Amino acid sequence: MRTLAKYVIGIILVCATQFVSAQDNPNSLKIEALEATKERVKTEEKEFLKEAVEDINARLDNGDITNEEAETLKQAEAKKRALNIENRIAIIDNKIALLERNEEVTSEVGANLDGFKIQIGKGEDSYEFDKGGIYIGPENKSIPKIYDRRTSSDLVFAIGFNNAIIEGQSLSDSPYKIGGSGFVELGWAWKTRLLKNTNAVRVKYGVSVQWNKLNIKDNQILTETDGEVSLEESPLDLKKSKFRTTNLVVPIHFEFGPSKKIVRDTYFRYSTFNQFKIGIGGYAGVNIASMHKVKYKLDGDREKDKERDLNTTPFVYGLSSYVSFGNIALYAKYDLSPLFKDQTIDQNNISLGLRFDLD
Known part of the structure; x- marks a missing residue:
């Protein structure tokens, strides 16, 4: 006890x-x-x-x-x-x-x-x-606020082949050289996420300058008669005949593809770095310059003629698309607007090349 x-x-x-x-x-x-x-x-x-x-x-x-x-x-x-x-x-x-x-x-x-x-x-x-x-x-x-940057920007550079789709002709029968015709595009683009909690859909928009060059073959030149533009054989022995347009455009694309969410102490980001992406959209703008240049020999002397503003369509618009992985894309664009305001045969500019989004 x-x-x-x-x-x-x-x-x-x-x-x-x-x-x-x-x-x-x-x-x-x-x-x-x-x-x-x-x-x-x-x-x-x-x-x-x-x-x-x-x-x-x-x-x-x-x-x-x-x-x-x-x-x-x-x-x-x-x-x-x-x-x-x-x-x-x-x-x-x-x-x-x-x-x-x-x-x-x-x-x-x-x-x-x-x-x-x-x-x-x-x-x-x-x-x-x-x-x-x-x-x-x-x-x-x-x-501290959780900072979410929904919009980013980058430099856009594209380069590749250029030609024209001509009514009633295949691309192989084009009067423009496939190898000698090209395009260059340089611009600045912004990309904005459309949805709040996912980065599956983005809109990409910006401002670009497009240079489209057509190298004319078979000793032909572009001529304008009463405002109507056509291709005719030159009486001279041409060394070079080419036509170039310069357009200032606003491209807009809807971009789709996966992304990686990166979370840090005070912010988070959605990154498309090294991700597959598809962009579908178009562009619209104005033609700011055009020039037809021919080179030839006359009496043993080298001659060069330039003709500007060859009745080119002042307002340009078209469709464009790209498929990319990372910062490099296969890029295509097609002008729905005709090359000239008045032309004997309808022809529309088309381009295919590589696009680089340098962020």
């Missing part, structure tokens, strides 16, 4: 001691919560480091940086995350010391402590505490 009595008295004394201890330290629950978050701090920073290293490796694989630059970036990121862990845990230790020293601070979690705020649950600082973490920091700290 005495042994049993001693055992019961021992249990009562232990419970009483724990109760008194809790009364002596009314902030024990908050202290326990702060102790528990230290491991979470380490885990989060390690995850941030892992994501940063993956991004650096992707840039290395793409050839954007060298091995030495990649190693330097990794070392800097590792040092940053190590210091973050050290600083964040130091803040937590300071708060624990503050709670242990100031027993009169007995308000619930979330109260102000000398200008600091402790909050369990969804956090408000720059770290990703949206999964039930703990926020510790100034009460008046501005809440």
Whole structure:
């Protein structure tokens, strides 16, 4: 009986001691919560480091940086995350010391402590505490915004073959040389995500200058009679006969294809880097210049004639499309507008080549 009595008295004394201890330290629950978050701090920073290293490796694989630059970036990121862990845990230790020293601070979690705020649950600082973490920091700290850049821009450059679709003729019977006729396009484009939570559909729009050249074969020249343009054989022995138009256009394409979501501390992005893309759309604009140039010999002397504004259609418009992987695309465009305002046979410019989106 005495042994049993001693055992019961021992249990009562232990419970009483724990109760008194809790009364002596009314902030024990908050202290326990702060102790528990230290491991979470380490885990989060390690995850941030892992994501940063993956991004650096992707840039290395793409050839954007060298091995030495990649190693330097990794070392800097590792040092940053190590210091973050050290600083964040130091803040937590300071708060624990503050709670242990100031027993009169007995308000619930979330109260102000000398200008600091402790909050369990969804956090408000720059770290990703949206999964039930703990926020510790100034009460008046501005809440970082998750920055989402829905619009990006890049330089567009395209080059390739050019010719004309002529009514009643196949492309092989074209009066323009396939090998000697070409086009160049240079412009600036913006790309905007259309949907809020996915990057599956984008609209790409901008401003471009298009140069379309037609190299005329079979000793022919373009002539204008009463405003009507036609091809006729030249009485001279031509060394070169070519026609060029310069158009200022606004292209618009709807772009489809997968993308990768990149999440960082205070922002996220959708990246189409090294992804398959399809663009379908068109363009409209104005013809700002045209020139027909012929070269020939006359009495042993080299001669060159230039004729500008050969009744070219002033307003141009057409369809265009591209299929790309990464920044390189197979690109095609077709003018729905006729080449000349008044022509004996309908002919429309067509181009096929490569397009480079240099962001």
